[in-house]
Amino acid sequence: MSGRLRVAVDRDACCGSGNCVRTAPEVFDQDEELGLVVLRQPEPPESEYDAVREAAYNCPAAAIDLTEP
Amino acid sequence: MSDTLATSVPTYPFGNAGLEPLLPDLGPDGVGRVQLPTGQQAWLFTRHEHLRELLRSPDFSSDFTRPGFPLIRPMPEDMPRRPDGSLIRMDPPEHTKFRRMLTPEFMIKHIRTLEPLIRQTVVDALDELRAAGQPADLVEHFALPVPSMVICHLLGVPYADHDYFQERSRILLAWSSPPEQVRDAIEEMREYLTRLIAVRRGEPGEDMISRLAAERVATGEMTEEELVGLSVLLLIAGHETTSNMIGLSALVLLEHPEQLRQLRERPELIDDTVEELLRYLTIVRTGLTRVATADTAVGGHPIAAGEGVIALLSAANRDAAVFPDGDAFDLHRGSHQHMAFGFGIHQCIGQPLARAELRIALSEMITRLPGLALAVTPDQVRYRDAVVFGVQRLPVTW
Numbered sequence: 001m002s003g004r005l006r007v008a009v010d011r012d013a014c015c016g017s018g019n020c021v022r023t024a025p026e027v028f029d030q031d032e033e034l035g036l037v038v039l040r041q042p043e044p045p046e047s048e049y050d051a052v053r054e055a056a057y058n059c060p061a062a063a064i065d066l067t068e069p
Numbered sequence: 070m071s072d073t074l075a076t077s078v079p080t081y082p083f084g085n086a087g088l089e090p091l092l093p094d095l096g097p098d099g100v101g102r103v104q105l106p107t108g109q110q111a112w113l114f115t116r117h118e119h120l121r122e123l124l125r126s127p128d129f130s131s132d133f134t135r136p137g138f139p140l141i142r143p144m145p146e147d148m149p150r151r152p153d154g155s156l157i158r159m160d161p162p163e164h165t166k167f168r169r170m171l172t173p174e175f176m177i178k179h180i181r182t183l184e185p186l187i188r189q190t191v192v193d194a195l196d197e198l199r200a201a202g203q204p205a206d207l208v209e210h211f212a213l214p215v216p217s218m219v220i221c222h223l224l225g226v227p228y229a230d231h232d233y234f235q236e237r238s239r240i241l242l243a244w245s246s247p248p249e250q251v252r253d254a255i256e257e258m259r260e261y262l263t264r265l266i267a268v269r270r271g272e273p274g275e276d277m278i279s280r281l282a283a284e285r286v287a288t289g290e291m292t293e294e295e296l297v298g299l300s301v302l303l304l305i306a307g308h309e310t311t312s313n314m315i316g317l318s319a320l321v322l323l324e325h326p327e328q329l330r331q332l333r334e335r336p337e338l339i340d341d342t343v344e345e346l347l348r349y350l351t352i353v354r355t356g357l358t359r360v361a362t363a364d365t366a367v368g369g370h371p372i373a374a375g376e377g378v379i380a381l382l383s384a385a386n387r388d389a390a391v392f393p394d395g396d397a398f399d400l401h402r403g404s405h406q407h408m409a410f411g412f413g414i415h416q417c418i419g420q421p422l423a424r425a426e427l428r429i430a431l432s433e434m435i436t437r438l439p440g441l442a443l444a445v446t447p448d449q450v451r452y453r454d455a456v457v458f459g460v461q462r463l464p465v466t467w
Contacts, residue, residue, distance in 0.1 A: 015165075015414040016172030018421055023405070035172030054405055060416035062125050 005049055006067040007056075009037045013063040020059060024051035028064075037063060078104045081113065081379065082141060082244075082355050085452050088321070089396065090354055090383040099388075100370050103379065111139035111358070111377035112370070115384035117391045117408070119368040123380050124413035126367070129359035130160050131415060138360040139377025145248040154291070154298025157415055164414065167299070170285055171418055174223075174277050180421040183223070187426055190218050191433045199467070204444035207463040212315035213308070215430055219422070220307030224300060225269060225276025226262075234258060238305045242455040255301070262300045266293060277303075307419060310352060311426050313459030318346045318431055320450060320463060321398055323443050328400050333435055342400040343427045348407035349398045351383040352458040357411055382408045438467040 007027060016035040020028035027048055029038040044052055056064040081103035083091040092115065095101040099115035114123055123129065133140065156167050173179065198210040217235065221228040237254040240246045246254070266282055273279035278300055285291040291299075322329045322342075332338050357380045361372045372378060386407050387395035410417035417423065435441065443450075444464035451461040 015168060015416065016176070016418070017410075017416045018175075018177050019416075021177055022421075030172075030176050030178070032173060034169050035176045036169070058406060060125070060412045061414050 003069040004043045005046075005052065005069050007039060007042050007044065007052060008065040008067070009039045010063045010065065011036045013061045015061040015063075017060050020055035020064060023055040023058065024048055027052055028055060078102050078110060080104045080106075081111070085354060085454055085458050087452060088317075088350075090351070090387070092381070092384055098368070098370075099384065100368070105139055105141055105377075107140045107143055109137075109139055109377060111379050112367075112372060113356075113379045113381060114367060115381045115388070116368065117385040117388040117406070120380045120382070120385040120408060121412060123359070123367045123378060124357065124408075124411065124415075126365065126413075127161075128361055128363045128365035129378065130362045131158055131164075131359060132160055133158055133358075135360050135362075137375035137377055139358045139379060141355055141358060141379075142244070142251075143248050145252045154295035154300075155302050156299065156418070157302065161414070167291075167295075168414070168418065170281065170291065171299075174280075175418050175421055177421045180425050183219070183422070184425055184429065186222060187215075187219055187429050188433070190215055191430050192437075194218075195433060195437050199438075203466045204464045207319055207465045208312070208316045208460060209462070211430070211434070212319070212463070213312045215315065216311035216426055217308040219426060220304060223277055223307070223422075224303060225274050225278045226265060226300075226304060230261070233261065234304060235308070238309055239455075241305065242309060242453075242457055244454050244456070258301045258304070259297050262297050262304070263293075266296055266300070303419075306417075307422070309457050310419075311423050313352050313453070313457050314346065314350065314423070314427055315430050316460045316463050317350050317352065317458070318427065319434065319441070319465070320443070320447075320460060321346060321349065322431070322435070323441065323465075324447060325398055328398070329435065332400065333439075336432060336436075338400060339428050339432050341403060343424060343431065344404045344407065345398065345400045345402050346427070346431075347409035348386045348392065348402075348404040350458070351386045351407075351409045353409070353411070353456075354383050354458045355379075355456055356381040356383070357415075380412075382411065438465075441465060441467045 014037045027041045027044045029040055031038050056066050079093040101113050102110050103113045194211050194215050198205055201210055217231055218228050237258050240250055240254040269279045270282045273283055281296055286293055286296050332342055359378050361374050361376050363374050365372050410420045444466050453459045453461055
């Protein structure tokens with residue numbers, strides 16, 4: 001299979017737990033005003049895949065959607 | 070034996086006898102009915118996978134004023150039934166609005182700026198512990214004051230008043246407190262914070278209560294009553310949970326000397342150690358209560374609208390399907406999937422603060438007290454019979 005892992009976030013669903021920022025800080029951030037998820041890299045490098053998958057699995061609000069390559 | 074259990078409904082909650090959470094045999098699926106002290110019955114879920122589904126489902130409400138909500142302790146008749154500002158009892162969209170007002174306050178990057186203050190608080194408390202002479206109670210001199218001082222700083226509550234709110238907080242959480250006493254403790258906490266908010270509105274400080282009063286109450290986004298409720302919740306949650314975790318963590322580390330030795334040799338193991346302690350101890354032992362708002366199902370088990378459910382975090386965090394040999398404490402486990410902070414939209418908003426406090430408190434404790442040891446035998450340790458699990462006292466030498 002070719003292609004890359006694609007990440008999408010749902011800020012409406014986000015509850016700002018910060019799990020993703022702790023797990024994959026290169027890919028996820030939180031904005032200053034509401035503390036909601038900000039996607040830094042919609043197509044992160046392969047070195048981030050494990051962390052991104054863990055972040056999606058552990059997101060309490062199911063606000064991270066992955067499209068596997 | 071199993072016949073008896075299969076036909077009788079176990080009484081909930083199961084009690085806090087020791088480090089091992091008590092759990093009746095619920096059969097292979099880990100789902101069963103329990104009898105609550107309020108006369109109600111509820112579904113009990115214990116599997117990790119089931120809790121993920123249940124706590125993320127929009128078909129359950131956290132609002133305890135809804136009919137059928139499973140109440141795990143009797144409430145006095147005249148208990149004011151208002152969850153005003155108590156975030157953990159709200160549903161969307163109200164919950165979403167309130168949570169978003171608080172999220173930036175507890176973000177990792179904001180908590181990071183607090184770390185020097187946390188470290189200084191920890192170091193000062195350890196100095197005072199040593200000054201108290203041996204043996205000393207680690208709970209009284211370390212585990213309780215550190216998170217209490219930090220949450221006071223964050224909220225803008227004078228730490229000098231700690232006896233007042235700690236005593237009421239203890240009453241509130243103890244199973245043995247009569248309902249009337251619980252109601253009075255809540256009312257007194259509310260009165261205390263109402264007075265404090267009035268002071269902060271007149272003379273704002275660099276703290277969360279002042280900020281919320283100026284930016285949310287003054288603008289009409291939040292009522293003063295709601296700010297009072299929110300402040301009560303944050304004050305209690307902010308010191309009770311972390312303080313119990315510090316006391317219990319010290320006990321667990323001392324009971325696992327080989328792992329403690331490894332942690333002392335390799336301080337970078339502290340993050341994994343904190344996660345494993347959170348999983349292993351899961352101090353919110355009573356689990357999370359919800360009521361179904363529609364006919365729904367969890368793990369294929371049908372639940373009717375109006376039925377109560379309990380998500381037992383402590384059992385899910387030892388589910389062998391996710392944590393093999395889950396009854397063992399193993400700091401090398403990499404417990405990234407634990408639910409000690411809950412799951413779903415209500416997952417603990419203060420978790421970055423809790424993690425920072427635990428990491429700093431435990432690291433400094435084992436470094437500055439290299440000879441730390443229990444001054445009692447493990448069987449003499451008394452646990453708190455309270456909504457939040459913990460040790461009453463932990464006499465130590467160093």
